[in-house]
Amino acid sequence: MAANDDPIIVQTGRPHLDCSLHAKRLGAILCMAVVLILAFATRFSPAQTTMELIRWREFSYARRTSQVGGQIAGLHTTERGGFIVLNDGTFARVSGTFVHSDSPEGRIFYQGFVMYDFKDGSSILAKVDVSGDPVGKQVGTITFLAGTQRFKGITGRGTVSSSMPAEWDLYAEIEASYSVAGK
Missing domain, CATH: 2.40.350.10 (SO1590-like)
Incomplete structure (x- = not known):
């Protein structure tokens, strides 16, 4: 398929972003969310005591x-x-x-x-x-x-x-x- 036969380019007039770029952004956002949740949760967890x-x-x-x-x-x-x-x-x-x-x-x-x-x-x-x-x-x-x-x-x-x-x-x-x- 040639670049000018691509339906996204025909509809929008510009090339579409690669799906892997979207996946990387979504993965980075999810990873950051997990880190923030863990950091926030440990602050409010009960104190760990030593035996x-x-x-x-x-x-x-x-x-x-x-x-x-x-x-x-x-x-x-x-x-x-x-x-x-x-x-x-x-x-x-x-x-x-x-x-x-x-x-x-x-x-x-x-x-x-x-x-x-x-x-x-x-x-x-x-x-x-x-x-x-x-x-x-x-x-x-x-x-x-x-x-x-x-x-x-x-x-x-x-x-x-x-x-x-x-x-x-x-x-x-x-x-x-x-x-x-x-x-």
Whole structure:
């Protein structure tokens, strides 16, 4: 087709722009729009907090234990008390309520809620879910649910490695990552 046979040139009297030029302009506009949206959105997104690693050793005993059932397995509620020692040497009191159960296969399970109270008045509320060998090692998770003062807005989770050297006495090592809102 010759240049003067082109219908656009015949209608307008001038050559038409190449479609690839329109595509490039449209692509540049869309790219710029995406960049502006991302830049604007990050300004108003919630602040990202860094995770901190915390480790401690926990020693607790049963203040009160009640058998609440168990045709197939033993089921007990236990109120625990004790203390923790953090890696930096600080202490906190621990108290909690747990449900302990054992299975016919010889495994034990304990789940419950625990409160860690620090000398400065700060507290952490956590949920614990652990299982394992009754005379050996038990392994599970800890999830931070709430906190006060320096732990207000705490979120995070970690691992629990525990053993029961005597009936209802508990030794545990905890390693967890957490963040505190606004910190």
